Structure formats: C-alpha cells, structure tokens
C-alpha cells in the first residue's frame with residue numbers, strides 16, 4: 510500500500526478509480542485514506558498534501574475511534590469480552606457468559622459463525638431497544654408504532670410515522686450511552702428536530718447528554734465482523 514508522511518505521521522492511502530462518480534474526493538476507511546476519482550490522477554500525493562489539515566484531523570479521529578471487534582475480543586455492553594469459538598456441527602448459537610466475560614460462538618464453519626453473531630446482535634438489540642423505548646415513550650406520554658433494528662451507519666432514527674430504528678450494535682455500547690441513543694429517538698416523537706425544546710426532553714433523562722453524545726461518536730458503528738477459517742481448522746474471527 511502506498512504511503513506518505515505528513516508532519517511525521519505515516520498515512521497509508523489507496524487510489525480507487527470509479528466510473529460512476531463525477532468529482533474526485535478523499536475519504537477514510539478506518540485509518541486508510543482513499544483517493545477516489547473517475548480517472549487515474551497524476552499526482553495523488555500532491556492532492557493529499559493540498560488537503561493535509563483535513564487529512565490529519567480525520568486521521569486522528571479514526572485513530573481515536575473505539576472498535577467493537579479486535580482479534581478474539583468483542584465489546585459487550587461496553588465491557589471487553591473474550592470470544593471463544595467452538596466447532597459444532599449442529600445449529601449455530603451464540604451465548605454470553607457474563608461471569609467469565611466470555612462470548613461463546615458455536616458453529617460448523619466460519620461463515621455460519623459470522624451469520625449467527627450478526628443475528629444475535631440484532632436480536633439482543635431489538636429486545637433491549639423495544640423494552641427501553643416503550644418505557645421512555647410512556648414517561649413522556651407518547652407511544653411508539655414499531656421498533657426495527659438494522660445494520661446502518663447511524664445509531665438511531667425516528668420518522669414522522671413514529672417508527673424507530675436502531676443500529677444492531679446498540680447492545681454493544683456501554684449502557685448509559687445506548688440509553689441516551691434510545692432517549693434521543695424517543696424525544697423525536699415530541700420534537701422532530703434538534704431544537705432547544707428537544708434537548709430539554711433529552712436532558713430530563715440525561716443531564717450529561719453532551720458528554721454521552723461525545724462518547725458515542727468515538728464508537729465505530731461501521732465495522733463489520735468477518736469470520737474466517739484459520740489454517741488449523743479452528744474457527745477464527747477476523748474483523749475488518
């Protein structure tokens with residue numbers, strides 16, 4: 510991968526040529542910088558240097574992000590858990606052993622272990638978010654229509670039809686932060702904007718919402734767990 514050093518910081522970059530775009534742009538994929546253009550550009554390094562302030566700022570942000578998955582560790586309700594993979598020829602399953610801070614994934618192969626994990630996160634988030642959202646909605650005299658869980662970049666959404674949706678990683682956040690996300694969407698049942706009135710409702714539940722919001726932005730909602738087969742035949746989780 511080509512690299513370039515700016516103010517003593519080494520930045521890896523990848524050039525990506527895409528015929529479906531019009532303008533050249535820079536963006537980060539985790540800590541890798543992508544130079545995306547319609548045609549191959551002559552001087553990608555010159556372009557990066559021209560935008561050095563933007564690049565350094567976003568690189569620092571990417572570096573400070575908290576990732577949910579790393580090697581055989583996973584964040585569960587904000588706490589680091591060990592992931593234990595077990596080869597199992599039956600129906601894949603995921604279970605959480607809070608006493609030993611371990612998550613056990615049983616599956617016949619890597620692919621189904623990954624599917625089982627994603628499904629588990631979705632199911633747990635749905636259970637948790639539905640219960641919390643109903644309670645909080647009741648507390649402000651509102652009702653919710655439905656709760657959905659999706660794998661998106663956003664942590665939560667609420668539309669004018671009173672339908673809520675949440676990111677399937679919600680259950681992996683520390684509880685005070687996931688509660689803030691739920692309160693935020695519930696407050697939109699009353700105010701479909703981010704007005705003073707809106708923040709007042711949020712502040713009733715979380716006086717420290719500014720701090721919680723800042724913490725939330727450090728968590729990487731886009732990372733995907735990928736399970737690969739290790740050469741020794743054991744299941745291995747590889748996260749990208």
Ligand SMILES: [Zn+2]
Nearest residue numbers: 693697702703
């Ligand atoms: Zn909002």
